[in-house]
Amino acid sequence: MSNSLLEIIDIYKSFDIKEVHKGVSFALSKGERIGLLGASGTGKSVLLRSIVGLEFIDQGRILYNGERIDNLSEKDYPRIRKSISYSFQSGALFDSMNVFENLAFPLFEHTDLSLEEIDAKIHEVLKLIGLEGIQHLLPSDLSGGMQKRVGMARSMILNPDIILYDEPTAGLDPANTVNVVKVMKKFSNTGVTSIFVTHDIPAAKEFCDRIIILDKGHVAFDNTIEEFNNSDSPIVRKFLVTEGFENAN
């Protein structure tokens, strides 16, 4: 029994005949900043979705604080989802609600905070993500980068243990990418453990202290950022080069 916060143990997952994960294992300790890399379609999103129970794995186990969380009933997931939050690629803001209501939603659901306290909390997180005074705006009034940051704020507002970021910088201009990485660092400094799925190598180098690469359904690389930078393993090199081209496009 290790003292890992989250353990992914030999998981398998396929859709029809397509095998996505064929024995993926790794473990996270508290406060780590993991970069999860891999070519498109290697199952990074599926892995994150499996951790929070939006997808069910075929084989293997996922442990959170030593408790199995891959086979819970829909009734038990809310408890886990308060501690492990998933930040969607698009932000997935509720488009019929304004920013305040979006951010207040998890607080109304899971806390007994008064309206003043909720108001103060929302003010605080908006300040943290550098978007003060946008409470009354609808998601459609925000730019893509702002939507992503509000979505990230919504997924951290309950002070989770772990945040799973699904490509938070995809499709952003360099200035917005810097902003998003800043926000992730701020969250991380509060003690949150992060998994950062990305194709953006500079952003990963900036944020992560450990890199995991998924390839052909397996973990192909799992080491510190220093090892990643200096590695001459073909997977990492090939990967770096491919990603370099993707970024250049």
Added chain:
Amino acid sequence: MKEQRTQLSTLIFSIGEIYHLFQKTILASFSRPFYFKRLIEQINYIGIGSLSITIVIGLAMGLVMTINFGYGLKKFGGTLYVPAVVSLSLAREMAPLFTSLLIAGRVGSGIAAEIGAMNVTQQVDALRALGTDPIRVLVVPRFWASVISLPLLTALSCALGILGGLVVCMNEFDISAGFYFNKVFQTVKIADYLSGLVKAMIFGGIISIMACYKSFNTVGGTKGVGLTTTWVVVMSSIMILITDFFISKIFIVFWTN
């Protein structure tokens, strides 16, 4: 034609899952947390929002049916039976059926477009990821709002239909208001009104559950949302017509002798 057939077969294959969603909705309705504010919002949208089309359909049914029955029966000297025939068919059949079909168009498509779009933009997943149950948040309020609103709307359209009938009877067939209402109250019993209202309730349940079911299974972006909307309007209308036959049969056997 081919498309129609595939639509029908998807309906048949989904009946089990639709029933499963219905069960979960009922279970979720009687345990915490409740979302009263959302229920009120939906009653406002589904009920109050459908008032104008209900008024139109109610009056139109009354006027059109009375004219047709009136001139039809006149040939046999049966004009005096018009109030009874019109009011009975309105209360038992026409008001619940036509109101529900119209609402299936208005509300079914509304639910399908809204939740379907939420599904393809991951907002439904986001609800789950934030530790809530989309069935409680999205389905339960819409289900109860429909089940509550439809009988009320049906009562309204039935009343307006009877009034429409009165207008035609007075102007075209020289039937007095006193005689008209006398006949109406003599013929149509409480059980007849109730059977119409119970039907409307069931149709309300059918519309909302089928719409939510299909929306949760929407894939393929905006095109998918369009397909879902069409499916919901067509299939819930067909389902209403099929159920109507069986409910009518059951009522006639067990309720109204």
